Amino acid sequence: MANVRLEDIKRRFNNVTAIEDITFEVPDGEFWVLVGPSGCGKSTILRTIAGLETATSGKLYIGDTLMNDIPARQRDVAMVFQNYALYPHMTVAENIAFGLQMRQVDRKIIRERVETVARSLSLENLLDRKPKQLSGGQQQRVALGRAIARQPQVFLLDEPLSNLDAQLRDDTRAELKQLHAQLGVTTVYVTHDQVEAMTLADKIVVLNRGKIQQIGAPQEVYAHPANQMIATFLGNPPMNIMPAIYTNQGFQIGEQHIFCPIEIQQKLNLAPGKPVDLGIRPECIYVNELLSSQNNTRDSLLTTHLKVVEPLGREILIKGNVPGTSVLLNAQVSPNVNLRVGDRLSLQLDLDCLFVF
Numbered sequence: 001m002a003n004v005r006l007e008d009i010k011r012r013f014n015n016v017t018a019i020e021d022i023t024f025e026v027p028d029g030e031f032w033v034l035v036g037p038s039g040c041g042k043s044t045i046l047r048t049i050a051g052l053e054t055a056t057s058g059k060l061y062i063g064d065t066l067m068n069d070i071p072a073r074q075r076d077v078a079m080v081f082q083n084y085a086l087y088p089h090m091t092v093a094e095n096i097a098f099g100l101q102m103r104q105v106d107r108k109i110i111r112e113r114v115e116t117v118a119r120s121l122s123l124e125n126l127l128d129r130k131p132k133q134l135s136g137g138q139q140q141r142v143a144l145g146r147a148i149a150r151q152p153q154v155f156l157l158d159e160p161l162s163n164l165d166a167q168l169r170d171d172t173r174a175e176l177k178q179l180h181a182q183l184g185v186t187t188v189y190v191t192h193d194q195v196e197a198m199t200l201a202d203k204i205v206v207l208n209r210g211k212i213q214q215i216g217a218p219q220e221v222y223a224h225p226a227n228q229m230i231a232t233f234l235g236n237p238p239m240n241i242m243p244a245i246y247t248n249q250g251f252q253i254g255e256q257h258i259f260c261p262i263e264i265q266q267k268l269n270l271a272p273g274k275p276v277d278l279g280i281r282p283e284c285i286y287v288n289e290l291l292s293s294q295n296n297t298r299d300s301l302l303t304t305h306l307k308v309v310e311p312l313g314r315e316i317l318i319k320g321n322v323p324g325t326s327v328l329l330n331a332q333v334s335p336n337v338n339l340r341v342g343d344r345l346s347l348q349l350d351l352d353c354l355f356v357f
């Protein structure tokens with residue numbers, strides 16, 4: 001096993017810079033996830049680590065070895081792709097064994113390793129089948145099995161779950177996490193799915209337009225996003241963003257004004273008249289049922305017109321129009337309130353959770 005270090009990696013395709021200023025180090029045994037919208041450069045970074053892409057400049061180390069000029073097959077990394085890339089004419093057992101045969105590993109060791117890997121991925125009963133006789137989930141487990149059997153220093157996974165249906169994706173995600181806990185192999189995982197990133201990663205690297213936006217533990221990045229792109233990318237439903245103007249008492253949002261306690265104003269330290277984007281997560285908004293009697297909370301109330309009411313069992317997702325703006329505010333509220341589309345609703349914002357961009 002080994003750490004993976006990228007120093008100022010850049011990759012240009014003709015005149016287009018796909019990635020630049022890419023610097024991070026995945027410590028030995030950790031599971032890091034590269035996440036960001038399509039086209040932000042995730043796969044290019046992963047393929048550069050694998051040796052399938054050559055960096056235009058910068059340095060890549062696996063362990064202490066500079067890898068820039070070392071061909072892919074000598075890098076001791078195993079990559080798993082979205083489309084499984086299994087050999088169709090080989091059985092499951094042959095597919096899992098393939099990488100070991102190429103390395104001329106002893107046949108007895110290969111047989112033992114295939115059996116162990118098959119057991120850990122519940123593939124024991126499928127070893128004689130061909131890929132086309134398997135479901136998508138099973139095929140992906142074989143692709144993982146092939147990577148695991150090689151016992152590489154580093155796993156590189158490129159959207160490995162995105163061809164699976166929702167239930168299977170959740171199950172396989174949990175299996176992947178268990179597998180990593182068991183094997184402890186340094187892993188770099190690419191996804192555009194923020195749920196996968198949040199649930200799997202020791203650390204996430206958020207990318208946008210070929211550059212790193214933020215690196216941190218998932219919860220840390222969720223709680224302290226460095227910018228608006230990250231704030232709205234992580235979280236489902238996403239963080240609400242409302243254009244507002246800072247007054248010297250709070251914020252004007254469309255036709256309404258919300259007052260901010262002095263401590264929060266001091267923390268924000270804004271100049272009156274400054275236009276800002278206010279961010280608030282859907283779980284930090286509550287339905288205010290007792291508007292007239294709750295004087296202590298009246299300051300942070302916002303009136304909305306309900307456009308969408310979606311009962312989700314444990315909670316209700318509502319979307320409300322904020323008068324004087326084009327904002328459709330998302331909120332996740334208690335299922336005990338009886339709400340209908342068209343209601344005029346007073347919502348309370350938890351101002352401790354307010355972000356200002």
Ligand code: ADP
Nearest residue numbers: 013016018036037038039040041042043044045
């Ligand atoms: P992601 O994996 O985040 O979707 P990619 O790493 O695949 O993003 O792509 C990053 C950028 O680099 C995109 O703008 C893409 O069009 C460009 N790109 C990737 N590979 C090539 C290539 N072989 N030739 C030209 N442009 C490429």
